[in-house]
Amino acid sequence: MFVRGLEVFLENKLAIAGVALLAAMFAFCFLGPVFYHTDQVHVNLAIENQAPGAGRPLGTDNNGYDVLGRLMVGGQVSLEVGLAAAVLATGLGTLWGAVAGYFGGIADAVMMRLVDALLAIPVLFLALVVVAMFPPTEAELILVIALTSWLSTSRLIRGEALSLRVREYVQAMRVMGGGGARAVFRHIAPNAVGTIVVNATFQIADAILLVVALSYLGLGIRPPQTDWGGMLNSGLNSVYDGYWWQIFPAGIAIILVVIAINFIGDALRDAFEVRLRRR
Amino acid sequence: MTPVLDIEDLHTEIKLRRSVVHAVDGVSLTVGAGECLGIVGESGCGKTTTALSVMRLLPAGGHITRGRIVVDGTDVTALPEDKMRDVRGNLAGMVFQDPLTSLNPTMTIGDQIAEAVRLHRAATRPAALARAVEVLGLVGMPRPAERAGHYPHQLSGGMRQRVMIAMALACEPKLLIADEPTTALDVTIAKQILELLDDLRRRLGMAVILVTHDLGVIAGRTDRVAVMYAGRVVETTSTAALFARPRHPYTEALFEALPENAVRAPGADTTPGAGPAPRRLYTIPGQPPDLTAPPPGCRFAPRCRYARDRCREAEPALAGTGAGHDFRCFFPVGERAATLASSGPADGTPAAAAPDGDELLRLTHLVKDFTVTAGAVLQRRVGTVSAVADVSFAVPAGRTFGLVGESGCGKTTIGRLIVGLERATSGRILFGGDDLTRLSGRERRRRSGIQLMFQDSYASMDPRMRVGTILREPLVIQRQGSRASQQRLVTAILEEVGLPASAAGRYPHEFSGGQRQRLGLARALILRPAMIVADEPVSALDVSIQAQILNLMRELQADHGLTYLFISHDLSVVRYMADRIGVMYLGKLVETGPAADVYLRPVHPYTKGLIDTVPVADPARERAREHQGVGGELPSAAAPPSGCRFRTRCPRAQDLCATTEPPLRPFNSAGHQAACHFPLRDPDPAAQVTPGSGSP
Numbered sequence: 001m002f003v004r005g006l007e008v009f010l011e012n013k014l015a016i017a018g019v020a021l022l023a024a025m026f027a028f029c030f031l032g033p034v035f036y037h038t039d040q041v042h043v044n045l046a047i048e049n050q051a052p053g054a055g056r057p058l059g060t061d062n063n064g065y066d067v068l069g070r071l072m073v074g075g076q077v078s079l080e081v082g083l084a085a086a087v088l089a090t091g092l093g094t095l096w097g098a099v100a101g102y103f104g105g106i107a108d109a110v111m112m113r114l115v116d117a118l119l120a121i122p123v124l125f126l127a128l129v130v131v132a133m134f135p136p137t138e139a140e141l142i143l144v145i146a147l148t149s150w151l152s153t154s155r156l157i158r159g160e161a162l163s164l165r166v167r168e169y170v171q172a173m174r175v176m177g178g179g180g181a182r183a184v185f186r187h188i189a190p191n192a193v194g195t196i197v198v199n200a201t202f203q204i205a206d207a208i209l210l211v212v213a214l215s216y217l218g219l220g221i222r223p224p225q226t227d228w229g230g231m232l233n234s235g236l237n238s239v240y241d242g243y244w245w246q247i248f249p250a251g252i253a254i255i256l257v258v259i260a261i262n263f264i265g266d267a268l269r270d271a272f273e274v275r276l277r278r279r
Numbered sequence: 280m281t282p283v284l285d286i287e288d289l290h291t292e293i294k295l296r297r298s299v300v301h302a303v304d305g306v307s308l309t310v311g312a313g314e315c316l317g318i319v320g321e322s323g324c325g326k327t328t329t330a331l332s333v334m335r336l337l338p339a340g341g342h343i344t345r346g347r348i349v350v351d352g353t354d355v356t357a358l359p360e361d362k363m364r365d366v367r368g369n370l371a372g373m374v375f376q377d378p379l380t381s382l383n384p385t386m387t388i389g390d391q392i393a394e395a396v397r398l399h400r401a402a403t404r405p406a407a408l409a410r411a412v413e414v415l416g417l418v419g420m421p422r423p424a425e426r427a428g429h430y431p432h433q434l435s436g437g438m439r440q441r442v443m444i445a446m447a448l449a450c451e452p453k454l455l456i457a458d459e460p461t462t463a464l465d466v467t468i469a470k471q472i473l474e475l476l477d478d479l480r481r482r483l484g485m486a487v488i489l490v491t492h493d494l495g496v497i498a499g500r501t502d503r504v505a506v507m508y509a510g511r512v513v514e515t516t517s518t519a520a521l522f523a524r525p526r527h528p529y530t531e532a533l534f535e536a537l538p539e540n541a542v543r544a545p546g547a548d549t550t551p552g553a554g555p556a557p558r559r560l561y562t563i564p565g566q567p568p569d570l571t572a573p574p575p576g577c578r579f580a581p582r583c584r585y586a587r588d589r590c591r592e593a594e595p596a597l598a599g600t601g602a603g604h605d606f607r608c609f610f611p612v613g614e615r616a617a618t619l620a621s622s623g624p625a626d627g628t629p630a631a632a633a634p635d636g637d638e639l640l641r642l643t644h645l646v647k648d649f650t651v652t653a654g655a656v657l658q659r660r661v662g663t664v665s666a667v668a669d670v671s672f673a674v675p676a677g678r679t680f681g682l683v684g685e686s687g688c689g690k691t692t693i694g695r696l697i698v699g700l701e702r703a704t705s706g707r708i709l710f711g712g713d714d715l716t717r718l719s720g721r722e723r724r725r726r727s728g729i730q731l732m733f734q735d736s737y738a739s740m741d742p743r744m745r746v747g748t749i750l751r752e753p754l755v756i757q758r759q760g761s762r763a764s765q766q767r768l769v770t771a772i773l774e775e776v777g778l779p780a781s782a783a784g785r786y787p788h789e790f791s792g793g794q795r796q797r798l799g800l801a802r803a804l805i806l807r808p809a810m811i812v813a814d815e816p817v818s819a820l821d822v823s824i825q826a827q828i829l830n831l832m833r834e835l836q837a838d839h840g841l842t843y844l845f846i847s848h849d850l851s852v853v854r855y856m857a858d859r860i861g862v863m864y865l866g867k868l869v870e871t872g873p874a875a876d877v878y879l880r881p882v883h884p885y886t887k888g889l890i891d892t893v894p895v896a897d898p899a900r901e902r903a904r905e906h907q908g909v910g911g912e913l914p915s916a917a918a919p920p921s922g923c924r925f926r927t928r929c930p931r932a933q934d935l936c937a938t939t940e941p942p943l944r945p946f947n948s949a950g951h952q953a954a955c956h957f958p959l960r961d962p963d964p965a966a967q968v969t970p971g972s973g974s975p
Contacts, residue, residue: 167738168733168735168738168739169738169739169740169741169742171700171731171739172731172733172739172740172802173752173756174699174700175698175699175700175730175731176727176730176752176753176756176757176806177723177724177725177726177727177753177756177757178724178752178756179724182756186741186752187741190741190743191741191742191743193743
């Protein structure tokens, strides 16, 4: 049946475009530096703010870093943080929501009130406070983003678990003598996989945007490392100087990746829904 | 006289992702004014698609490719959509199966009916509302003016179906199409709705098409019948002629697969299970053909017991004897099997039941109340629903106990209490000597002596698991055997229920309804339980498939000495399967006893009413019967009537019934008991002395 889902996925032209686009971005960020060597560590003020020209297709920024090379290196951080944070948040949120939804009663009430309490704090605000206190490494950034974004996933999966736990196949398992762990891991989580996967793709996009936002506010990854948000931030300092090459590349890269991921998420949703159509 | 509806050589196709289903393939029908035509057939035969083609309401991908549909002189196949809207409602109305999903929950029913009127007639809002109240009165809605202001959720299922009919009738159509109008309703309510349709047809002179799978409904309500199979009409004639002398082998097979015919057949009157095995139900082997690529020749040939080479090569035309009896068969069957023609109502003396074996299950004073709460966080108790109220009965080992009643009578709750899905409020469930209600959850889980078989096997199987994993799951949970031995067991059980070993590698959605029910039975059996609770195991199946499952259940019972608790709303199926029957009404067991005895000599007025309402596939008997049945609707279990719970619908109720609750008392020595102050017959004198064996 996954074959059937894949067929439906492949029939969606936008999804294929999304996958191709995302693959291209990954290749650009991770394979690009192999072919295009630049110094992204040492500041060279002698060549700051150079317009695109021979030898530097996208010019340089205010520290003299080559923008094309920096786009690749910064992209690595953005993609890594986005993916890792989304996977972590989805895993935690799924487990939390499935357990709360399946067991219900007091467990559900306590677990969900905790989620409600955390949701009441604006995500960006929470992230800002944490990041301002502990200037982050990449791993810490992943953790901070994951810990602030699993909440919506857990709410979503809890709702799913509430409807799945009264399904007859879960009841059938209980008649056979099965317990809660089996219900959560063998029946509820696998049957919520459509929701989980779709939600995960949007989580990736959100996480990338959150890294961007943090970096843009100057609280992201520490220099000389950077990410697309950091590039936008430094580029915006010279927005009135007409240095367009410092803003557009990073901005366009962010938009492309987020759009690609959203296309894929939409198509996955269709694929998982059609899966059960008996045609 | 020109007919109201004239369908000529209709072809309707439904386009799928990769293939085209020829759902209706050359169907011709006519219906005259005041006439009721029945279309009968199994699911997927094209009967609903035919009805939807007339209304041009085909599902996505569906379209009429050939043929004419003339409604009152207008060919609707080529009509532009805006003209078609005038036909719908004005010329032809339609009533669907599920009245709840067909009504808008955010509008009052008066407004919804008025909407239809205002769309078709230039009526003002008050005038349309007045018309809505008028038609609500026409369909027998009590206090129509007040009811018009109600929302759909405030009405019962039967009342909603009346609203749907009112809506279809609001603009006085000449043709009414009723697509399985009573399938979602209880028998007592279904009977009221069918009577209403009959009455309206006579009073308004409408042409009616009744689409149904139920031969009993066809027998009692229609003038002419068209039997459909695989997108074609295979036989059409007057109702009386069809039931007296079916000519097509498919029609014949449909009749023979009915469980009531097996019970009524001579030689099957012994109490089932007591003596030699009862007659097996006739089953139609195989599956209906795939309509994306219908077989050449006669479409029924692959499943037909009379098929010869000629049937597989050429397709017979719909031709007849001249007397208006047309059928599509080269070798029509003659007189109907003697078993059916000669079977009158069986004589009233039940065969003596063989002594029962040891008792396996006993319920004593079982009570289950559900608490109704309001509020999301701080839940307040706002009342209780009395689902099961003081029910006691015993099931002997190796026998089948049938539990019958309308929806909401508590029969399913009893099944769930027995398998441990619910906890009893009070009372005891003794299984093989142990009181199941006292076991802790953990102990309970380790017992696997009682397994459950669901109505909808598809819903009861995890759609993401392969069949092999699904069947192995009980063994894994109970930690029985190694992986290899579990797999051997799976293969063995698949063979036992008549499925190939390769089925283990496939997913549940790849199987047909009947095959899934076999899988459900296999899963219930794999732990080798002593007892299986079967909750409506055949209600979702077509007649021919139902017969296969019932036969299989009987074979397995004989092979393994299984005990069944067979829960069903269908009295004829229960009578065929069960040794003893318990009739439930609103949480109470009102009558229990040997199956034949309860069925043929009911004591409780409710049992009698229930038997009277079940449609019988025999036009002469169905029409001759006093149409009494059970009036009114089921009261709410949140506030059950005082005294006898049935008194609000009982024709014999007196003051005593409202004040004192009747106890179960024995009526004969075979354990026939009933709870009624004014029973339909007096207890046998012998029963007074020795209480029946089934009393707690």
